[in-house]
Amino acid sequence: MSTQTELKRVATQEIEPIRPKQSKKGKIRKYKPKTVDPTSALGVLQFEIDEILAEFNLTRNTILNDVGCILNEERDGPMHRLYHREVNSVEVLKAGANGEGLALIPSPVDTDKKQIALIPFALPGDLVRIKTFKTHPHYVECDLLEVIKPSGKRNDDLIECKYFGKCSGCQLQHLTYEDQLAFKKRTVMNAYKFFAPKLMEEKVVPEVGETMRSPLEFGYRTKLTPHFDLPKRMKGNGERPALGFGHKGRPQWRGNADGGSGPMLDIEECIIGTKIINKGMSNERARFEKEFTKYQKGATILLREHTKVVDPQTPIEEQLDEGSTDIEGKISYLQIADEENEKPLVKTCVTNTRQIVTEYINGFTFQFSAGEFFQNNNSILPSVTDYVRKNLQIEGSKPEDPHYLVDAYCGSGLFSITSSKGVDRVIGVEVSADSVAFAERNAKANGVDNCKFIVGKAEKIFGSIDTPADRTSVILDPPRKGCDDVFLKQLAEYNPARIVYISCNVHSQARDVEYFIKETENGNCFKIESLRGFDFFPQTHHVESICVLSRG
Ligand SMILES: C[S@@+](CC[C@H](N)C(=O)[O-])C[C@H]1O[C@@H](n2cnc3c(N)ncnc32)[C@H](O)[C@@H]1O
Incomplete structure (x- = not known):
């Protein structure tokens, strides 16, 4: 099994929250690790923890918490009280992709050990007082009690919402919009560092572009x-x-x-x-x-x-x-x-x-x-659809050269239709029959007659394409979990001229891009032309990412 496939499939990491419960007499409760997708928020946290450990020359063992002990004691037992405590003067080291601050704090039970603290609404450089309240094997969840000394980046005057600091919706209102865009650029860079290590080592991942801003910073969610x-x-x-x-x-x-x-x-x-x-x-x-x-x-x-x-x-x-x-x-x-x-x-x-x-x-x-998928920030869509359309163009083409598009995961036809001008034919595939019906209807309503849509899983497209691969560009816009291996292998076999991969989870995108280039038959013919974040969700940690691949 390749490393990539291992990463994708053997995603067991001990990150299930521990809730101390009263132990039944004579029964020892065992901590049961849960399988998580490494590209999910909790999976990414494991990479972020390892990064801090490497920086401070620590091992996983140094930060291991005795969850078994807490699990087997009554709520508010002595271990529970030791672990779940206030800690003063904590320096926040890093910002995680999920918007939380990460810090190293002393272990409550062993002076040689440490804990990784996960602190929502804390920024790197903040000096804070926290309360640890939930212990996991390799980190503790905390509440931010006080910002003793703010980081130079923190500006609480920017906070517009009275629920900020309490609501799970927004994480970044205390940053200027420029700093939010920089945070998202870092998320894109880290995603490729964590999930495309071979490509990074070979230095084939280009510098990440500036995050495209949303015209509306508030009042944008539709x-x-x-x-x-x-x-x-x-x-x-x-x-x-x-x-x-x-x-x-x-x-x-x-x-x-x-x-x-x-x-x-x-x-x-x-x-x-x-x-x-x-x-x-x-x-x-x-x-x-x-x-x-x-x-x-x-x-x-x-x-x-x-x-x-x-x-x-x-x-x-x-x-x-x-x-x-x-x-x-x-x-x-x-x-x-x-x-x-x-x-x-x-x-x-x-x-x-x-x-x-x-x-x-x-x-x-x-x-x-209304209940089906459609992008949630209308204000940024004109720039995004323009960007996608331009990046689908095959370099060196003359206007009379044929050009075809494939839109995998096409939804109700957003990218197919907005990219259809000057293109000979577009074929879209989408698993939701309802969305495909709307894609057909949308093409008609917009006077677009060169689009065809089929219902099925993305790989079904390869049974229907008859366009020459070197004149065909492919749009990928999968859900958060990304593409599966079956699809990526067939895509590589088809060997299109260009691929524009749009993603709402840059971590699964990075994993897929590395798999596609390193593990598939024709993958090594492709190069990453550009990589850039798009801010569909200002004030939150979310970032969309567009990676453009071309046959090199
Ligand atoms: C992120 S949305 C993108 C939709 C469209 N590109 C847009 O921007 O409106 C992902 C779409 O992929 C569809 N989908 C999920 N799994 C799929 C699969 N295995 N094959 C094809 N489509 C799939 C979903 O129904 C959803 O419409």
């Missing part, structure tokens, strides 16, 4: 999914459950107790959401306030922005589709000025997963079911 839980103790007791997003840290450092203390925060406004999404959130909260007793279990509420061109001669209310309604039962909407359209645009918030939603991008119109 989809939000607030959630509520209904634990047994709340059923029928008349108390309304919190409706909002997951709880991430204790807010002592911000002196803020809003939102409650349960696993879900009660949130009435999300400043990264668009205006109409927040209006929808306010409507749905008002409805929930009245109707929560009818629910038997927890649920997630969909809030998706929908844009419609309306006729100025007809009352807007008569032209609205199904959408979130206010307390009087009227659909909430916002009318917006749009220089490109002569007719006014109206935005509503859709809550029904089956409702058809419309988005306008670079003069193209896209429709899809």
Whole structure:
């Protein structure tokens, strides 16, 4: 088995949270490591821990915590109290890809040992006071209690949201936008360092480009999914459950107790959401306030922005589709000025997963079911689709040369359609039949007649392609887990002229790119032309990455 395949398949690392429970008499509880994908947040953390260990010349053994001991003792037993304690004057060393600060703190039980502390909302260079509250074999989860001395990068005056420091949604509001973009560039670099080590060693990974900025830094998210839980103790007791997003840290450092203390925060406004999404959130909260007793279990509420061109001669209310309604039962909407359209645009918030939603991008119109995948930041899409289209061009081509596109993981046709001009034929493949139906409909609605879409797993495309490989460029935009080996092998066998790999998880992208170049038959004919992050989600740790490969 190759190293890459081992990395992909044998992903066992002991990173399951330990919850101390009362041990049953005579029974020794054993810590059971859980399998995690190395390219997931917890998997990446293991690489980050190893990096700190290497820097300080420490071994995994030096930071090993006695989780078995904690596991076998009563809550608040002596080991539990030793491990879960306050630690003062902790210097934060690094920022993890997930936005947390990483630090080395003394072990509570052995003066020769240390612990790795994972501290949300702490920045490298901060001097902080923390409370460790959950012990894992190789790290401890902490709450940030106080920033004793801030890092030069920290600027808490930039924080716009009262829930920041407590909500799991945003991690970077205390950084300038330039520093957020630099953080994301580092994430891309680290991803290739961790997951494409052979390519890094051979120095074939180009310098990572500057992260493309989002035109909107707040108020950009066109989809939000607030959630509520209904634990047994709340059923029928008349108390309304919190409706909002997951709880991430204790807010002592911000002196803020809003939102409650349960696993879900009660949130009435999300400043990264668009205006109409927040209006929808306010409507749905008002409805929930009245109707929560009818629910038997927890649920997630969909809030998706929908844009419609309306006729100025007809009352807007008569032209609205199904959408979130206010307390009087009227659909909430916002009318917006749009220089490109002569007719006014109206935005509503859709809550029904089956409702058809419309988005306008670079003069193209896209429709899809509200519950299906579509990119969440409309403001950056014109630049991203332009970037993808330009990078699909085959170098040295003349306008009369044939050019074909393959769009694997095509969704409702975003990249196929926006890249279709000047191209002879586009063929897209997508596992969701619903999305493919919309891709066909979107092509037609935009007057694009050179696109064909098929339903199936990405590799099904190789049964349908009849275009010459050296005149074909391929778009890859897989889900977070990335592409699988079967697909990558067939892609290499097909041997296209160019590949533009778009990814919402740069770690799985780096793994796939190394696998493709180093482990597949024709992979070594390809070179990485460029690599760059795109900021689809300002204020959060997330980064999209585009890697362009060409046959060298
Ligand atoms: C990140 S989305 C990209 C969609 C599209 N490119 C866009 O930007 O709107 C990934 C898409 O891959 C689809 N998908 C997931 N697994 C797949 C597979 N094995 N083969 C083909 N499509 C798949 C999902 O349904 C989803 O639409």
